[in-house]
Amino acid sequence: MSRPASRAADGGGAPASGPAVVPLGLPAEWTRSLRRDPLGHEAYHALIQERMADLERLEAQGGAPLTPGPGLLVALDVDGTILDLDGGVSERVMAAIARLRACGAAVVISTGRGIDAALPVVRHLGISEGWLVCANGALTLRLDPGAPDGFEIVDERSFDPTTAISTLLAAVPEGIVAVEVPRVGFKVSRPFPNGELIEDQVVVGLDEMCSTPVTRVVLRAPGMSVDEFSALVAGSGLHSVEYAIGWTAWLDVAPEGVTKASALDALVARLGLDPARTLAVGDGSNDVEMIEWAGVGVVMGSAPQWVRERGDILTEPVWREGCAAVLDALVERVRQND
Numbered sequence: 001m002s003r004p005a006s007r008a009a010d011g012g013g014a015p016a017s018g019p020a021v022v023p024l025g026l027p028a029e030w031t032r033s034l035r036r037d038p039l040g041h042e043a044y045h046a047l048i049q050e051r052m053a054d055l056e057r058l059e060a061q062g063g064a065p066l067t068p069g070p071g072l073l074v075a076l077d078v079d080g081t082i083l084d085l086d087g088g089v090s091e092r093v094m095a096a097i098a099r100l101r102a103c104g105a106a107v108v109i110s111t112g113r114g115i116d117a118a119l120p121v122v123r124h125l126g127i128s129e130g131w132l133v134c135a136n137g138a139l140t141l142r143l144d145p146g147a148p149d150g151f152e153i154v155d156e157r158s159f160d161p162t163t164a165i166s167t168l169l170a171a172v173p174e175g176i177v178a179v180e181v182p183r184v185g186f187k188v189s190r191p192f193p194n195g196e197l198i199e200d201q202v203v204v205g206l207d208e209m210c211s212t213p214v215t216r217v218v219l220r221a222p223g224m225s226v227d228e229f230s231a232l233v234a235g236s237g238l239h240s241v242e243y244a245i246g247w248t249a250w251l252d253v254a255p256e257g258v259t260k261a262s263a264l265d266a267l268v269a270r271l272g273l274d275p276a277r278t279l280a281v282g283d284g285s286n287d288v289e290m291i292e293w294a295g296v297g298v299v300m301g302s303a304p305q306w307v308r309e310r311g312d313i314l315t316e317p318v319w320r321e322g323c324a325a326v327l328d329a330l331v332e333r334v335r336q337n338d
Contacts, residue, residue, distance in 0.1 A: 039321055044092065047316060051329035054313045055296070063312075064276035064295050067337065068103035068330050073273055075133070075264055075290060076323065077282035078111040078121055081300055084318045089124060096327035097125055103334050108267065110260045112136045112244070112252055112286050114180055114216075117198045119151070136244065136254050136286050137263035138215035139182060155266060156182060158213035159255035164241055165210060168219045168251070171236035172229070179209050180216040193222050217241075217253040224249040244286035252286065261289035279330070281315070281323050283307065298326050 039047070059065055066072060076082055082093050101107050109125070110133040111118050118134050122143065128150065132141040140155035161179050169177060178188040178201070185200030186192075187209050192201060221229050229249035242254040260282075268275050280287070280294035283303040291297030291311050299311035300322050308314055316322035 044321055044325065047321065047325035048328045048332060051313065051315060051326050052332060055329060055333070058296060058312055064274065066277060066279055066296060066330060066333075068100055068105040068334050070104045070106075071273060071277050072105040072330075073108060073264075073268060073271070073278045074100060074105055074327070074330070075108045075110040075260070075278065075280040075294065077260075077280075077284065077287050077290075078109060078113060078118070080283040080302055080318055081281050081287075081323050082109075082125075082318070083121065089121075090321060090324065092321050092324040092328075094125065096324040096331065097127075099331045100327050101127070103331060105330070106130060106271070106273075108133060108264065110137075110264060110280070110282075110290060112284075114186075114199055115139065115141065115151075115182060116185070123150075131267055133260055133263045133267070135180060135182075135215050136242070136252055137258045137260045138254050140263050140267060153182060154270075155263065156215065157255045157258045158215050159241070160210070161214050161217045161253075162210040164217045164238065164253050165206065167236050167238050168217070168233070168253075171232045171238075172219060172221050172224075174221060174224075176220045176222070177206075177209065178218040178220070179214040180218070181212070182215055186218070192220060196220070215254070219251040219253070221249040244284070246284070259289040260287065261293035264290060265293060279326070281326060283318075298323075 055066060082089055084090060097107055107127065108131045109118065109122050113134060115134050118132060122132055128143060128145045130143050132143055134141065138157045139153060141151040142154050143151050165177055169175065176188060176190055176192060178186045178192065180186055186197055187204045188201045189206065189209065190203055226247065226249055230245050233245065233251055240256050242256060242259055244252050265275065268278065276295040278294045279296040279298065280290045281298040281300065282291055283300035285307065288307055288310050291299060296313065297311040298313045298315055299308050300315060300317055302317040315326050
């Protein structure tokens with residue numbers, strides 16, 4: 001989901017042993033109205049069977065067979081895909097990811113979040129080795145418990161933020177601007193609303209903000225509707241960058257050509273895998289390229305209609321275990337082949 005990339009609990013991320021509670025910043029009435037009772041065993045099993053049928057249909061249409069093993073890569077968005085609207089990861093999602101990894105598949109969290117907002121999630125999932133795509137593809141990390149801080153940045157894409165910042169502030173002069181500096185945090189034009197940034201933020205002038213290349217520019221307009229915000233951004237003349245608008249008046253701007261898909265494509269090449277044997281699950285505008293790139297693109301049922309139309313499979317929303325059912329459908333194929 002394309003949302004504030006670094007939203008997390010005030011004061012930092014949850015420890016690996018505790019719940020991965022990362023508030024999404026959605027209006028409280030949304031989260032209340034979207035909560036559903038947990039699925040029973042029979043209903044969940046029926047969902048798995050539906051997703052298995054979807055995979056078989058795609059195979060019959062000429063798609064590559066997706067059976068968990070060392071040759072399969074599964075990319076998962078975070079907010080709205082594996083994290084529910086209360087900011088937690090369900091037991092079924094946790095178990096399905098663990099089962100998939102036990103089969104040898106590479107599970108790669110691919111998120112718009114920055115490093116410090118993404119790491120608590122992967123650690124909660126029990127993923128200490130492997131790969132992590134952050135900042136909408138601008139950062140790719142190799143997870144290694146023996147490395148300093150448990151990771152190494154293996155790919156970093158940055159750009160000069162000057163033009164993007166001046167263009168956006170001309171269109172939305174009341175907006176708050178931030179730039180992301182990996183391992184440092186955010187430089188901001190003024191403080192963001194409480195709880196919206198997990199990383200450190202320091203208030204600086206625009207000259208300082210534009211003094212070095214960055215991996216991301218963020219524009220936030222608290223109090224502005226998404227429709228008004230989107231219209232202003234669309235009319236700003238912003239170009240030669242990639243950008244995504246979330247569920248609130250929040251804009252992420254990345255270097256031109258940098259998306260979750262571009263990072264995953266580079267990672268697949270690094271690992272010597274077949275791009276056709278990949279599956280990606282997401283729900284937001286910043287997931288579209290990833291969904292279209294993957295051998296099988298899965299869209300969550302909570303996604304906007306235009307995003308739904310980009311995928312190969314439409315699964316249930318996160319609060320109805322849509323992602324878990326897809327992962328367990330993959331695992332079930334292994335069991336049936338044994």
